[in-house]
Amino acid sequence: MRGKRLAMALAMTVACAASAATAPPLQARSASAGVLKIDKARIDAALKQMVVDGRAAGTSALVWQDGKEVYFGSAGMADRKAGRPMRRDTIAQIFSMTKPVTGVALMQLWERGRLRLDDPLAKYFPDYAAMRVYAGRDAAGQPIYVPVERPVTIRDVMRHTAGFAYGPGPTPAHDAYIAADPLALTIGLPEMNRRLAGVPLLFQPGSQWSYSIGVDVQAALVEKLSGQPFADYVREHIFEPLKMTDTAWRQPDARLPRFAAMNVKQDGKLEQMPDAEARTLNFQDHALTPGGFGLASTLDDYQRFARMLLNEGELDGARILKPATVKLMVTDQLDPAITERLWLPEKGAVGFGLDFAVRKRPPQTPAENRGAVGEYFWDGAASTLFWVDPANKLTAVFFVQTMPYDGSLHRDFRAAVYGADYKGRPGD
Known part of the structure; x- marks a missing residue:
């Protein structure tokens, strides 16, 4: 339990x-x-x-x-x-x-010139160089995966346009995300990246907005570029x-x-x-x-x-x-x-x-x-x-x-x- x-x-x-509230605003x-x-x-x-x-x-x-x-x-x-009340502290x-x-x-690291917003993510994490995108199913019902039309960029990662999943959903790409379990609490950020890079994207980078694991990838970038946990x-x-x-x-x-x-x-x-x-x-x-x-x-x-x-x-x-x-x-x-x-x-x-x-x-x-x-x-x-x-x-x-x-x-x-x-x- x-x-x-x-x-x-x-x-x-x-x-x-994930859903808007339905109660009317306080008058x-x-x-x-x-x-x-x-x-x-x-x-x-x-x-x-x-x-x-x-x-x-x-x-x-x-x-x-x-x-x-x-x-x-x-x-x-x-x-x-x-019996403990809500307090300021x-x-x-x-x-x-x-x-x-x-x-x-x-x-902060961008200000120091450690990265550019339009750099490919794969420049810092090569595992992301061969990302695939889920593109529906074929006549036999099997998933279709196609190459990315352009690389995932740091800007994509920061604005939720990378195409990453962030939990369960209706596609085989969501299933792959769940199977990879990139946010398992028993692993560190480098292993998170390795697992995520093997999960197909939900859409071509830059084509949609979808809330995602991208901010955890940002954390991995901070760790790599700063040399600190x-x-x-x-x-x-x-x-x-x-x-x-x-x-x-x-x-x-x-x-x-x-x-x-x-x-x-x-x-x-x-x-x-x-x-x-x-x-x-x-x-x-x-x-x-x-x-x-x-x-x-x-x-x-x-x-x-x-x-x-x-x-x-x-x-x-x-x-x-x-x-x-x-x-x-x-x-x-x-x-x-x-x-x-x-x-x-x-x-x-x-x-x-x-x-x-x-x-x-x-x-x-x-x-x-x-x-x-x-x-x-x-x-x-x-x-x-x-x-x-x-x-x-x-x-x-x-x-x-x-x-x-x-x-x-x-x-x-x-x-x-x-x-x-x-x-x-x-x-x-």
Whole structure:
């Protein structure tokens, strides 16, 4: 049972937003014209309602605007069985919110000239030189595989256009991915690469957007190009300069009592995962340090990462990236010809940069998440969320530990921050 629960939890990291939520947005007034003003009572009420209606056991959020904290609040329990409330220093599993951290690490090496975005991946990992693409079945029902029309590039890996799979699916290429098990926790990043290179691609590189294992390949690139274990590089070059003291893949035992329990919805009701199973998600005993998931963090730590991005790569004197590099990462990288985009349109009127979704247009319907043009964001399988909103000089981090991913939590939190009728531009 423990193995099945853990497998389920890890599998959910590859589908952190596979379906849009259907609950209507929380009703609220828009901000005053010209300046977005945070309504603490409105956000408090939204967080509390998530607990009351059974979508979350506990919630917390931290919002900064104009260089200062404008909101912190929490509701419910970090651990219902232990009677421990959600607190500011609670540590949460952030799953795919790991991905932007990995992207920042790789772009640091790009700034140093260690790679080019349009380099073939095979330049650094020769195993990828002979990739094949699944192209349907022949008359006898056997899979057809064809050569790639062009190599997979680093840019493909960062914008999810490589053609990699990321879990089970309807094709033999998905079956091959499952059989290869490239994200087995017992292997390191070099072996992950070797296994993945033997799996056929789902489509020709650059032709579609499909969420994938590509960010774990980014982690392998960081490890190879820096000459350091991936986790060590990230700690030395991102976490320590930003004073993110509670963020790690492998958390020490002393911090485990601060962990929020994981809650899995079964038959419409949230069930708390047993401690022994939930703590297996801590990577202390695993060989793999994935780039796409695995970090646990606190609100304050991750907010420092978000504020660094808002400040164009710098925070409190620590320069992590150049301003131009941040701008590149948060600029839409998808050609208009890439029309097949899996579930990305369910995120709203967005494109995709380098490890970030990027809002290109105001919300198009009342049901779409509220947000500002130019914002960039990502979320996690346990329904966590963060975004950076340059137009309003705002960053927000939202923590919850609800699986499967529940997008209605994000819609309600965003409506509480912006107002349900916010149009997406300053002054609306």
